[in-house]
Amino acid sequence: MTCPSPRPKLPWRAGVGVAATALMALPAYGAFAQTGSSSAGALTVDDGYLSEPVSPFDTESPAVANLDPALRAAIQQAATDARRDGVRIMINSGWRSGRYQQHLLDDAIASYGPSEADRRVNGPDRSTHVTGKAVDAGPPVADRWLQRHGAAYGLCQVYANEIWHYELTTRPGRSCPPQLPDASAD
Ligand SMILES: [Zn+2]
Numbered sequence: 001m002t003c004p005s006p007r008p009k010l011p012w013r014a015g016v017g018v019a020a021t022a023l024m025a026l027p028a029y030g031a032f033a034q035t036g037s038s039s040a041g042a043l044t045v046d047d048g049y050l051s052e053p054v055s056p057f058d059t060e061s062p063a064v065a066n067l068d069p070a071l072r073a074a075i076q077q078a079a080t081d082a083r084r085d086g087v088r089i090m091i092n093s094g095w096r097s098g099r100y101q102q103h104l105l106d107d108a109i110a111s112y113g114p115s116e117a118d119r120r121v122n123g124p125d126r127s128t129h130v131t132g133k134a135v136d137a138g139p140p141v142a143d144r145w146l147q148r149h150g151a152a153y154g155l156c157q158v159y160a161n162e163i164w165h166y167e168l169t170t171r172p173g174r175s176c177p178p179q180l181p182d183a184s185a186d
Helices: 018-024 069-084 098-112 114-120 140-153
Strands: 090-093 135-138 155-157 165-168
Touching: 069 135, 069 140, 069 155, 069 165, 098 114, 135 140, 140 155
Parallel strands: none
Antiparallel strands: 090 135, 135 165, 155 165
């Protein structure tokens, strides 16, 4: 698996409140100082860091712009069709830089230990987020919509423990492959 939660609880965001949210609207938003991480420097939007969910059509955002074009087109088409059912599909995480992924892994190891971290987060060398071939969709109603209809667009839930993580792993209209239990299985 490639991400610890639908909205990863990142330690440097702990306690983020109204004031910090306002700061995030400044041009340097997303550039938070980090503690306890081996990856130096603050993550920014250029790492694919998202301070809040974005539309699949927000191609100004590197998290969306750097997705594999076929995956981006699929999630955009799904989002368009989901709207007819009153469901708005948003992207909580898309493309991530290698150092962003490394940060997530370091954070998971610090929080859960190496073995549980392995089930929760892939390293930069294995994460499909780093190659732009995975999206974390939300909110939960959107995930449920994708569980029902995603295969029509080639979009499949990959890990049984991540209802939000979708990749293009089938041809549109075909069945999805069996899910892996978690990230340690691939
Ligand atoms: Zn993911």
